[in-house]
Amino acid sequence: MGCGKTTVGRNLARKSGRKFVDMDSYIEEKAGMKVSEIFEKYGENRFRDMEHEACLELADTKGLVIASGGGAFTFQRNIDAFRGKDKIVLLDVPLDIIKQRLKNDTTRPLLQRPDKDEAMRQLYEKRLPIYLSAADITVSGKSTPLKTAYAILNAIDTQEK
C-alpha cells in the first residue's frame, strides 16, 4: 500500500500504449461498492475471494498494465494466476516514504486504526520477502511516477534482451 502502483501504473500504461486496469477499481465496479465498504459489510476474506477472481480474469486478458492491490501478491494462488503470463513488477519503496504518502489516507481499511504506523511496519516486514520472491522485476518507486514508469520499461527491455 502506498508504493505507487495505481499512480505509476497509469503512467506506465500511457507510455507503453497499453490499457490500464486498477484491480481495486475493477473489483469495486463489479461489486458496486468501494473496497472499504466490502471490508465493512463482508469482511476481508470475502474481499480476498473477489480479488482472486479479479486476478484470474485479468491474467487472461492480454495487453494490460494492471495495478494490483497491495495484498494480492501475498497469496500464492494469485502469484500462480499471473506467473508465466505477465511480468510481476515490485515497486520498492522504503517504509518511511510509504508512511509519509499514506499519512492522511482514509481509504485503506487495513490502516484505519490508532496504531497505523505499527500496522504499516508489520505488514511491510511480513510482506516484503513474499513480494521479492514473487517479482520478476524489482524497481525503485522513490522517484516521480513518470520516472518510475520509464524505469520499469527499461528494466523490461533489459530483461528481454
Ligand SMILES: Nc1ncnc2c1ncn2[C@@H]1O[C@H](COP(=O)(O)OP(=O)(O)O)[C@@H](O)[C@H]1O
Ligand atoms: N512516485 C510518487 N511520488 C510521490 N507520491 C506518490 C508517488 N506515487 C504515488 N504517490 C502518492 O502516494 C499515494 C499512494 O499512491 P498509490 O498510487 O495510490 O499507491 P498504491 O496503489 O500502491 O497504494 C497517493 O497519494 C499518490 O499520489
Ligand SMILES: O=C(O)C1=C[C@@H](OP(=O)(O)O)[C@@H](O)[C@H](O)C1
Ligand atoms: O495491502 C492490502 O492488503 C490492500 C491494499 C489496497 O490497495 P493499494 O495497495 O492500491 O492501496 C486495497 O487492495 C485494500 O485496501 C487492501
Ligand SMILES: [Mg+2]
Ligand atoms: Mg492502488
